[in-house]
Amino acid sequence: MEAQFKQIASLIGDPTRAVIMWTLMDGKAFTATELAIAANTSAPNISMHLAKLVQAELLSVESQGRHRYYKFSREEIAYAIEAMTNLLPAANSRRKADSEDIPAIKQCRTCYDHLAGKLGVAVTDSMLKQRIIIERSNNFTLSSKGKQWFSGFGIDAELLQQQRRSFLRPCLDWSERRYHIAGSLAAALLDKILFEDWIRKSKNSRAVVITAKGQKSLYKYLQIIV
Amino acid sequence: MEAQFKQIASLIGDPTRAVIMWTLMDGKAFTATELAIAANTSAPNISMHLAKLVQAELLSVESQGRHRYYKFSREEIAYAIEAMTNLLPAANSRRKADSEDIPAIKQCRTCYDHLAGKLGVAVTDSMLKQRIIIERSNNFTLSSKGKQWFSGFGIDAELLQQQRRSFLRPCLDWSERRYHIAGSLAAALLDKILFEDWIRKSKNSRAVVITAKGQKSLYKYLQIIV
DNA sequence: GAAACACTTCATTTTGTATTGAACTATTAA
DNA sequence: TTAATAGTTCAATACAAAATGAAGTGTTTC
Numbered sequence: 001m002e003a004q005f006k007q008i009a010s011l012i013g014d015p016t017r018a019v020i021m022w023t024l025m026d027g028k029a030f031t032a033t034e035l036a037i038a039a040n041t042s043a044p045n046i047s048m049h050l051a052k053l054v055q056a057e058l059l060s061v062e063s064q065g066r067h068r069y070y071k072f073s074r075e076e077i078a079y080a081i082e083a084m085t086n087l088l089p090a091a092n093s094r095r096k097a098d099s100e101d102i103p104a105i106k107q108c109r110t111c112y113d114h115l116a117g118k119l120g121v122a123v124t125d126s127m128l129k130q131r132i133i134i135e136r137s138n139n140f141t142l143s144s145k146g147k148q149w150f151s152g153f154g155i156d157a158e159l160l161q162q163q164r165r166s167f168l169r170p171c172l173d174w175s176e177r178r179y180h181i182a183g184s185l186a187a188a189l190l191d192k193i194l195f196e197d198w199i200r201k202s203k204n205s206r207a208v209v210i211t212a213k214g215q216k217s218l219y220k221y222l223q224i225i226v
Numbered sequence: 227m228e229a230q231f232k233q234i235a236s237l238i239g240d241p242t243r244a245v246i247m248w249t250l251m252d253g254k255a256f257t258a259t260e261l262a263i264a265a266n267t268s269a270p271n272i273s274m275h276l277a278k279l280v281q282a283e284l285l286s287v288e289s290q291g292r293h294r295y296y297k298f299s300r301e302e303i304a305y306a307i308e309a310m311t312n313l314l315p316a317a318n319s320r321r322k323a324d325s326e327d328i329p330a331i332k333q334c335r336t337c338y339d340h341l342a343g344k345l346g347v348a349v350t351d352s353m354l355k356q357r358i359i360i361e362r363s364n365n366f367t368l369s370s371k372g373k374q375w376f377s378g379f380g381i382d383a384e385l386l387q388q389q390r391r392s393f394l395r396p397c398l399d400w401s402e403r404r405y406h407i408a409g410s411l412a413a414a415l416l417d418k419i420l421f422e423d424w425i426r427k428s429k430n431s432r433a434v435v436i437t438a439k440g441q442k443s444l445y446k447y448l449q450i451i452v
Numbered sequence: 453g454a455a456a457c458a459c460t461t462c463a464t465t466t467t468g469t470a471t472t473g474a475a476c477t478a479t480t481a482a
Numbered sequence: 483t484t485a486a487t488a489g490t491t492c493a494a495t496a497c498a499a500a501a502t503g504a505a506g507t508g509t510t511t512c
Contacts, residue, residue, distance in 0.1 A: 001400075006244045008313055013239010014470075015232045022231050032489060045471055047490055058313065066479040066488045076312055076398075083309035086302050087234055087284065137386075137393030137410075139365065160363075167363030172302075174227070183364075242500080258459060271501055273460055292458045292509040 011056050012084070016041055017049050020070075021058075021081050026206050027113045029062065029069035075165065078112040086172045108199065109206040111180075113187040116173055119199075119210070119226075120180035123189075126222040133168065133181065140168050140181060150185070153221075155192060160184045193217075237282050238310075242267055243275050246296075247284075247307050252432050253339045255288065255295035301391065304338040312398045334425065335432040337406075339413040342399055345425075345436070345452075346406035349415075352448040359394065359407065366394050366407060376411070379447075381418060386410045419443075 012021060019039040023030060030038070036046035050070055053059040060073040072078050108119040115123060127133045132146035142150070142157055150157045161167045163184055171182035180186075193199055198214030210218070210226050218224040238247060245265040249256060256264070262272035276296055279285040286299040298304050334345035341349060353359045358372035368376070368383055376383045387393045389410055397408035406412075419425055424440030436444070436452050444450040 002245060002248050005248050005311060006241045008310055009244035009247075010239045010241055012310070013236050013244075015236055016470075018232045018235035018239075019228060021235075022228050033487095041470095042472070043489065044473080044491080048470080051490085068489065076309070080306070080309035080313050083302070083306035084234055084238070085231060087306050137389070138391065139367075139393070139395070141365075163363070165364065167365070169365070240500080259457095267500095268502070269459065270461080270503080274500080277460085294459065 011052065011058065016045065017053060020049060020053065024072055025078060025081055025112050027110060029071035031067045031069055035070065082111065082171065085174050108208050108210060110190065110208060111171060111182070114182050114190050115186065116180055117175055121173055121176045121178045122224050123222060124180045126224055138170060140170055142168055142185065153192060155188045157185060160188060237278065237284065242271065243279060246275060246279065250298055251304060251307055251338050253336060255297035257293045257295055261296065308337065308397065311400050334434050334436060336416065336427065336434060337397060337408065340408050340416050341412065342406055343401055347399055347402045347404045348450050349448060350406045352450055364396060366396055368394055368411065379418060381414045383411060386414060
């Protein structure tokens with residue numbers, strides 16, 4: 001077992017593979033070439049690394065014509081990467097002020113399948129304030145008022161709650177050092193506000209931008225001033 | 227940020243350091259020599275690796291005379307290692323039947339600060355059956371009956387619930403592929419049953435053995451037949 | 453106070469594995 | 483049918499980082 005853990009650790013541990021995993025936290029599937037660009041390496045090299053990750057069943061591939069799309073094979077992978085990400089800020093708090101610090105990604109971004117960054121935390125704060133969700137000993141639950149709120153939003157919380165996957169859980173934000181909501185409910189919310197064009201994903205980055213419509217709606221529904 | 231993630235990944239990724247982290251999942255502090263034995267390497271080498279982990283604030287050291295005790299600097303580290311551990315079974319399901327498979331550690335072991343393995347899952351199952359805890363969409367909550375049960379056990383659940391740290395959460399068991407309870411409540415339970423001598427930790431391993439007293443008590447309180 | 457122990461530091465060597473370049477397959481476009 | 487694109491495979495190379503061995507610090511024990 002220890003040997004197997006070593007294997008997984010060194011699998012994620014390689015810098016190039018770490019970037020692959022980091023990039024895939026976007027939630028969508030990437031082609032080998034896209035990942036090569038993200039990791040700033042050659043095609044043969046990325047191919048080798050992807051092969052290793054697929055063989056270990058950390059990633060899955062899907063061929064579409066001459067493209068091969070890579071993504072996490074299952075949700076747990078994203079959870080693990082997320083957990084590793086959370087180890088970071090404290091480790092670097094004393095370092096030089098980050099030169100690579102991109103404000104955009106701190107403001108508003110996605111975390112695998114849900115909203116994170118300043119906006120993610122703001123949404124969560126507002127929901128707590130309005131008692132849409134209730135916090136208790138590091139756990140969130142949806143209130144009955146919350147069920148109505150989501151329902152008015154076109155999201156059937158009851159239905160999501162019946163599913164096997166995690167419904168609502170706190171996720172520590174690496175830039176804010178505060179919790180935002182994750183789980184199927186948070187994923188459904190992200191889907192919805194993307195569909196409604198409140199926010200738009202930027203290309204090749206997890207950063208998202210808030211539209212004018214989003215600005216208005218975020219104030220209306222959640223009293224968030226962007 | 228990506229660069230920092232790379233750093234953390236390669237920090238955990240080295241085989242020797244992976245063993246260090248794995249060993250520390252025991253929850254207690256280890257000396258450099260103990261870790262050198264666990265990782266099967268030399269004193270200078272383990273010292274170098276430990277220095278790196280401490281510098282990254284993944285571990286903390288405490289000097290006691292000529293011994294230096296190393297442990298996780300914070301709870302999140304254990305969570306991340308745990309999350310990584312859970313990626314394993316699927317990754318190896320197709321492999322040769324594990325030759326290194328030690329039954330003892332599958333039966334009953336600790337997972338950082340709480341009970342895991344077959345016994346951990348059995349305890350959780352029994353608690354669910356008795357409605358001491360309630361499961362809902364991948365989350366456990368303590369029932370009022372449960373509060374009494376723990377109280378009768380000398381554990382003040384209310385008090386634990388007020389603390390900042392996670393109170394009760396599911397933790398996926400790598401050997402059983404099923405959930406067992408984790409969080410401060412599960413940690414308090416482990417403390418209690420260790421104190422009551424139901425189980426005993428074995429040296430240099432996360433495996434625990436069930437005592438005769440434990441066998442009786444597990445049946446009495448949780449209807450578990452060992 | 454000397455010896456044994458626990459651990460670290462430094463300079464050197466080793467080694468595992470990532471990377472590179474060339475050649476190859478398969479798909480799409482012209 | 484040819485050319486371009488997307489990706490993989492293989493053998494050779496390069497390199498960063500781990501391991502080693504000798505020497506040093508501080509602590510306990512006899």
